[in-house]
Amino acid sequence: MARRVAVVGAGMTKFVRRAQETGKELAWEASREALASCELALDRVDAVCLTSAPDAFDGVHMKGEYLSDGAGAFGRPFMRTYVGGGSGVFTAIQAYYTVASGMADVVLAVAEEKMSSTQPHPQGAFLTIFDNVLERPLGPNLLWIFALEMNRYMTVHGLDKRDIASVAVKNKRNAADHPAALLGQADITVEDVLASETLAWPVQRLDVSPISDGAVALVVASEEAAKEISNDPIWIQGVGWNLDTAYWTNRDLVFPEYVANAARMAYDMAGVTEPRKQIHVAEPYDPFDYKELHHLEGLLLFDKGKAPEAARDGVLDRKGDLPSCPSGGLLGVGNPIAAAGLMKIAELFWQLRGEAGARQVPGTPERGVAQAWGDLMQVGTVVVMGRDGGPPTTATEVETPPLATPATSLSDAEFRSATGAVDDAIGAEYEWDAGVAVGRFLDGLREGRIMGRECRNCGRVLVPPRMFCERCFRGTDAWVQVEHTGVVQTFSICHVSWDMQHLDEPQLPAVIAIDGSDGGFLHMLGEVTPDDASIGMAVEAVWKPVGKRTGSILDIAYFKPKAEA
Amino acid sequence: MLEKIARPEEVRRWPGGMPVRHRYTPGVGGDAFFTALRERGILLGSHCAHCGYRYVPARLFCERCFSELSADTEVGPAGELVSFTIVFVGIEGEPLDRPDVLGAVRLDGADAVLIHRVLEPGEEPLQIGERLEVVVKTGSERTGSILDIEGFRRTD
Numbered sequence: 001m002a003r004r005v006a007v008v009g010a011g012m013t014k015f016v017r018r019a020q021e022t023g024k025e026l027a028w029e030a031s032r033e034a035l036a037s038c039e040l041a042l043d044r045v046d047a048v049c050l051t052s053a054p055d056a057f058d059g060v061h062m063k064g065e066y067l068s069d070g071a072g073a074f075g076r077p078f079m080r081t082y083v084g085g086g087s088g089v090f091t092a093i094q095a096y097y098t099v100a101s102g103m104a105d106v107v108l109a110v111a112e113e114k115m116s117s118t119q120p121h122p123q124g125a126f127l128t129i130f131d132n133v134l135e136r137p138l139g140p141n142l143l144w145i146f147a148l149e150m151n152r153y154m155t156v157h158g159l160d161k162r163d164i165a166s167v168a169v170k171n172k173r174n175a176a177d178h179p180a181a182l183l184g185q186a187d188i189t190v191e192d193v194l195a196s197e198t199l200a201w202p203v204q205r206l207d208v209s210p211i212s213d214g215a216v217a218l219v220v221a222s223e224e225a226a227k228e229i230s231n232d233p234i235w236i237q238g239v240g241w242n243l244d245t246a247y248w249t250n251r252d253l254v255f256p257e258y259v260a261n262a263a264r265m266a267y268d269m270a271g272v273t274e275p276r277k278q279i280h281v282a283e284p285y286d287p288f289d290y291k292e293l294h295h296l297e298g299l300l301l302f303d304k305g306k307a308p309e310a311a312r313d314g315v316l317d318r319k320g321d322l323p324s325c326p327s328g329g330l331l332g333v334g335n336p337i338a339a340a341g342l343m344k345i346a347e348l349f350w351q352l353r354g355e356a357g358a359r360q361v362p363g364t365p366e367r368g369v370a371q372a373w374g375d376l377m378q379v380g381t382v383v384v385m386g387r388d389g390g391p392p393t394t395a396t397e398v399e400t401p402p403l404a405t406p407a408t409s410l411s412d413a414e415f416r417s418a419t420g421a422v423d424d425a426i427g428a429e430y431e432w433d434a435g436v437a438v439g440r441f442l443d444g445l446r447e448g449r450i451m452g453r454e455c456r457n458c459g460r461v462l463v464p465p466r467m468f469c470e471r472c473f474r475g476t477d478a479w480v481q482v483e484h485t486g487v488v489q490t491f492s493i494c495h496v497s498w499d500m501q502h503l504d505e506p507q508l509p510a511v512i513a514i515d516g517s518d519g520g521f522l523h524m525l526g527e528v529t530p531d532d533a534s535i536g537m538a539v540e541a542v543w544k545p546v547g548k549r550t551g552s553i554l555d556i557a558y559f560k561p562k563a564e565a
Numbered sequence: 566m567l568e569k570i571a572r573p574e575e576v577r578r579w580p581g582g583m584p585v586r587h588r589y590t591p592g593v594g595g596d597a598f599f600t601a602l603r604e605r606g607i608l609l610g611s612h613c614a615h616c617g618y619r620y621v622p623a624r625l626f627c628e629r630c631f632s633e634l635s636a637d638t639e640v641g642p643a644g645e646l647v648s649f650t651i652v653f654v655g656i657e658g659e660p661l662d663r664p665d666v667l668g669a670v671r672l673d674g675a676d677a678v679l680i681h682r683v684l685e686p687g688e689e690p691l692q693i694g695e696r697l698e699v700v701v702k703t704g705s706e707r708t709g710s711i712l713d714i715e716g717f718r719r720t721d
Contacts, residue, residue, distance in 0.1 A: 020589070023611050025593055031631070032633075041631075117589060118586075119585065119586040119588055125585050128581075128583055265689055420595050429580070432581065432609050434577030
């Protein structure tokens, strides 16, 4: 029988564009504040759970070990977990099971990110989340994934971009009341968002959260320890996490089923049967404005396609019927990736205690949900927290937390001239094997054929092919040649390169469902103007001349609108 | 299911990398250490009044008890050789023209050790426990870098 687990303290640094502090100094500032918030000394901590996103951001290999002293791990059991953008919420889950299992009574959960170290742009560290053989030759850009998902979400549900932009407005306005926020703005309007630079249509500059540095920490305790440490523990009632397929081109881009699966797991544990009634405040993951809506639907708080009108109608406002991201979220407070997720748990802690000050949602919220998302854009991590009938803090006047918010922001000039700074490159060069299935697929492309693998158990034809079926978990059975035609599932009109340089000619990346298969892949559209491209358009492969093919995804030059039969 | 690779030159392999560089800034503790080294040619450490531990270089916090620290302690310039190694090959395994001698030295006033080169140790074998001292470059040559320290030399 799992033990009951509560959060008893929280702390965070300011989220800033460039922190003077090192990663470990940021981790220490947040951890010290979390301990101070519940008047605990470090020697009461039994174990430390830490998270931070890719090592390539900080340029420190084994970043968990590097950060460990700032997280209070000296001489203690310590483990870094990492599920990409889902990490911040996941480290609260890690702390939960470390305590629930009886392995520790008091755990410090710490999330840190320092993205400012990465030059010329942190997107460089993200490029390898694309398939190195099948996708990177196309010259992808992280924004593609979001733009492609957003376009399909908008098109399938017939959504208005204004309604989506209203999420960015809400969060940046909410963040104006957050002492640690990077991008709080009380007077921003939907027009401002819609007038901002188009990066990769439909994604515009103000639809996106900022690159940031920062850290967040929580103190998590067993029931016995929690009651001794605090008069007002906030209980972790349920946790859930779930993965979708790693092939993002083989995934439903409209509804995040993996978030729904994670939410069901957490709600079942928490005894939540009607989330829309039993959840009173939400902190869904909002690296882009549409993602908050996508995730609210995944959290089963709105029907599919219905969250945008809730945003438009004020339902998600701090004083609305279901306050969403009252903190200001990633769009407003900032997005130091792993830290941003744990910030959401800290916000629920303050909201449920009635201590959120200027950010406090009205009434006495009994239960909240926080969620993050990431990995290869296919993990959902969910935590349900509640007061379990306990009274909220009775203090009538509370300062708006976090109360002490260290982290010193460096200007660009200060960053460039910092004493003792060192510039270096890891210089990691690789040669990636195509592997068995994709190697044969590339041989087929050289011969002008698109090949798939058939699984005779589930009946699917897998494109890109694999030698095993990940659903049936058995070897696939046979090679089949599929059509070189397909249907555009989604596309984007991209105006920037991965290092955010403006492109003279926009690119048209698209996900193509290949006819005769159950999958598809990323490629480019050609012989079509951006205005004429559409979801649902029938397309056909345009092959390079035989002599110029090399056994590469680029043996298909692009896909063009299919000629009339 | 696994295919035998008869002609390895035909194995599909894709060269690539991660196009990132990094700028490492030394933080609050490091800023105090490197500024003092550049401006004054001295090594600053941090003393934790709670634990008694004396860190060098200076730090913002004590990892043992989480106390806030400042760069309040000048250490060295002399200290005790805790360990050393003599390096005969470079990072790619190539022989070095001159072996590199690296020492770990506990400077007077510190509990932590500092790693740096041992300068011209001479014929007499180094002995763990012997006294070495820090050699700092002259003022105009110092930039605020760990290389503002030339290394350790034997005190005789």
